[in-house]
Amino acid sequence: MTTLPPGFIPFSQVLATGPSAGPAKVYAVVNQSGGAGKTTSAVNIAACAAEYGWRTLIVDGDAQCDASVACGYEPDELEQPTLYDVLLDVATFEETIVPALAGRFGGEGTVAIENLYIALASSNLEDAEQLLATRVGREFWLRGLIDAVRDKFDLIIIDCPGNLGLYVVNAIVASDEVIGCVKPGWKELRALTRIEAKIEELQRVLAGVKAHLSKVLVVDVPSHRSQGAVYDDSKKTVASAYEEQMLPMIRRSPRIPEAYAAQKPLRFYDRAGEATQNYYDVTKALGFRRRTP
């Protein structure tokens, strides 16, 4: 039998006994290309906000399950319901929500992280686009789920897969604001323009879309593309084109993939590291400073 980690409080129990929170601010972390630092950012901003006293939920809708893995879970190996079961109407959204962990579920020394929860993904979410396509109100499915738990959290961060498909449309429609997460580079700068165009299209054709590209987060993810002068220029261009929206930049750090492999948010792996500090700064820039009791 798997041993539950210390501090593990099922969300249903928190609902029954925990102090009230919310209504949550909802962010979607978006970029149509893969490997832009979306999941790393969603998980680490959420972990910093949780430390500052904000009850936070990460929503993992990506069939790669990277956010779930980063928070200690291998959802395909557990019997825990995931968003896929919600799509099939065999589980409720609340049943997918579990405490985020520092360390692997069932592993020695693993603890539940105070104030931090995750709605789990699973690999069968690859079918999500098809399942969503046939639903009535197909762009609003996730908004319905999230609106129902808004009062239980202070902050909800939706980690998106690397595309602008129907699930990501759901995430944008469900959110108050979109964080465009980009690597420094010319191609990446164009990605921001495409995200803005997508949001504008959604605002035009669907009623009640509140989200806009309110924040841009540049993450210095290692890249195979040429760097040097072109790279420096592109960083400056992103900063000047999106001056108002720029969040503090996340530096490159080998500790980031190491923390992912250890299934821990950075603050539990490399607390004093520069990238960790960058994520605290981003969290504060989003308005989630340490909460005073």
Ligand SMILES: Nc1ncnc2c1ncn2[C@@H]1O[C@H](COP(=O)(O)OP(=O)(O)OP(=O)(O)O)[C@@H](O)[C@H]1O
């Ligand atoms: N600042 C950084 N320094 C070094 N490595 C990083 C940094 N940020 C992210 N990484 C690494 O880069 C890879 C891609 O990051 P991540 O998984 O967060 O991107 P993503 O946008 O979520 O990708 P996908 O679209 O596939 O979901 C991962 O291996 C991650 O550990």
Ligand SMILES: [Mg+2]
């Ligand atoms: Mg990801």
